Amino acid sequence: MTTYEHEWGTKILRCFLPIILLGADDLSIRMSMQFDEVTKMNEVFQEKLQVYDITIIGGGPSGLFGAFYAGMRQMSTKIIDAQPQLGGQLIALYPEKFIYDMPGFPKIRASELVQQMVEQAMQFNPTVCLNERVIGLERLDEKLFKLTTDKNEHYTKTVLICAGIGAFTPRRLGKPEVERFEGKGVFYTVTDINAFEGKRVLIVGGGDSAVDWALTLEPIAQKVTLIHRRDQFRAHEHSVEQLMHSSVEVHLFHELETLNGNEFPHEAVIYHNKTGEKKVIAVDAVILALGFATDIGQMKNWGLEMDGNHIKVDQRMMTNIPGVFAAGDIATYIGKVKLIATGVAEAATAVNQAKVFIDPTARLQPAFSSTVGIPSQV
Numbered sequence: 001m002t003t004y005e006h007e008w009g010t011k012i013l014r015c016f017l018p019i020i021l022l023g024a025d026d027l028s029i030r031m032s033m034q035f036d037e038v039t040k041m042n043e044v045f046q047e048k049l050q051v052y053d054i055t056i057i058g059g060g061p062s063g064l065f066g067a068f069y070a071g072m073r074q075m076s077t078k079i080i081d082a083q084p085q086l087g088g089q090l091i092a093l094y095p096e097k098f099i100y101d102m103p104g105f106p107k108i109r110a111s112e113l114v115q116q117m118v119e120q121a122m123q124f125n126p127t128v129c130l131n132e133r134v135i136g137l138e139r140l141d142e143k144l145f146k147l148t149t150d151k152n153e154h155y156t157k158t159v160l161i162c163a164g165i166g167a168f169t170p171r172r173l174g175k176p177e178v179e180r181f182e183g184k185g186v187f188y189t190v191t192d193i194n195a196f197e198g199k200r201v202l203i204v205g206g207g208d209s210a211v212d213w214a215l216t217l218e219p220i221a222q223k224v225t226l227i228h229r230r231d232q233f234r235a236h237e238h239s240v241e242q243l244m245h246s247s248v249e250v251h252l253f254h255e256l257e258t259l260n261g262n263e264f265p266h267e268a269v270i271y272h273n274k275t276g277e278k279k280v281i282a283v284d285a286v287i288l289a290l291g292f293a294t295d296i297g298q299m300k301n302w303g304l305e306m307d308g309n310h311i312k313v314d315q316r317m318m319t320n321i322p323g324v325f326a327a328g329d330i331a332t333y334i335g336k337v338k339l340i341a342t343g344v345a346e347a348a349t350a351v352n353q354a355k356v357f358i359d360p361t362a363r364l365q366p367a368f369s370s371t372v373g374i375p376s377q378v
């Protein structure tokens with residue numbers, strides 16, 4: 001190939017890559033090129049860019065069930081999540097809590113439900129990108145989107161946004177002398193209650209998480225102390241009553257000043273925020289239950305029709321951008337109810353619609369799983 005041909009080819013590819021990728025039949029540019037050349041380039045770029053049928057932003061329950069259903073419809077699937085693990089709010093905010101309103105489960109721990117949902121979705125081996133936050137969505141062509149994350153670029157024919165309440169970051173105390181123990185005795189959430197067995201645990205906070213964890217750890221830990229900066233709790237009244245009748249040592253109007261220790265903390269210095277009086281407590285672990293800040297980030301600049309922090313969708317779960325769908329907590333419409341059960345149903349609708357969006361000859365109504373079983377992987 002001459003330099004001229006190479007440059008010409010590069011220019012064509014740059015300008016018409018989206019068209020070539022989509023194999024648009026009726027464009028004059030395509031007629032002037034040899035069919036096999038186009039096919040070859042298409043293959044090379046499909047392979048290089050890996051254009052997925054569907055890319056799901058968010059690996060919470062809605063995203064996981066969406067990935068499962070995309071597998072059932074034999075669509076190549078990618079999940080991108082800002083968190084280090086799949087499971088959304090269930091893992092980040094309440095992994096140890098029981099859920100009572102999942103069909104078929106009279107009672108199931110949030111972390112266990114996530115485990116089951118991950119297993120169900122992973123039967124089709126979707127590509128999973130964790131610790132990656134989507135910051136940009138760009139429509140390159142009718143059926144080609146570019147998603148930009150803080151690490152990478154992803155190409156996809158359709159997008160399903162299951163971003164829930166946005167990406168979460170734990171609220172910190174803003175004290176470096178405490179934060180230096182993060183992951184080594186200082187935690188923002190309880191992912192495994194057994195890790196606290198026989199430990200002296202200090203919990204900071206007055207919300208549902210703080211009180212629930214205090215009560216959950218009471219029978220397991222050697223000792224649980226809870227400090228709260230006010231005398232009013234945000235937690236549920238019933239839980240607060242249980243707390244006050246438990247063996248948990250509660251200090252009201254108290255805050256954490258610092259933690260002492262080398263590699264791990266061994267004592268906490270707390271102070272009364274009205275009198276300034278200090279106390280030293282022996283600790284092995286500290287749970288800072290100060291809540292999570294959620295942020296939908298750049299999503300408002302993606303050209304989506306929004307209602308506050310929610311994305312408006314129609315009955316197909318499609319947004320105002322054709323080919324971009326939304327489901328779960330982030331999606332809104334008249335009569336919306338935010339539950340895991342409704343989110344997963346919305347994800348199933350969105351995926352079946354995405355299938356037809358890509359291939360209008362495909363059936364919208366999927367075959368019943370009880371009839372076809374689990375189809376082979378894509």
Ligand SMILES: Cc1cc2nc3c(=O)[nH]c(=O)nc-3n(C[C@H](O)[C@H](O)[C@H](O)COP(=O)(O)OP(=O)(O)OC[C@H]3O[C@@H](n4cnc5c(N)ncnc54)[C@H](O)[C@@H]3O)c2cc1C
Pocket residue numbers: 057058059060061062063080081082083087088089090093094098099100101132133134135162163164165166167168296297327328329330338339340341343
């Ligand atoms: C304490 C508590 C208890 C609850 N109990 C129940 C209950 O008993 N029953 C019930 O039905 N519901 C319950 N819920 C509500 C339920 O958890 C939510 O309805 C559900 O999690 C919504 O699922 P989702 O997949 O839509 O979103 P989420 O679970 O919020 O998951 C969204 C995911 O998207 C990711 N994300 C967001 N933005 C980006 C981005 N830009 N890039 C990449 N990733 C991104 C997030 O990291 C997150 O992992 C409870 C909620 C809380 C807080």
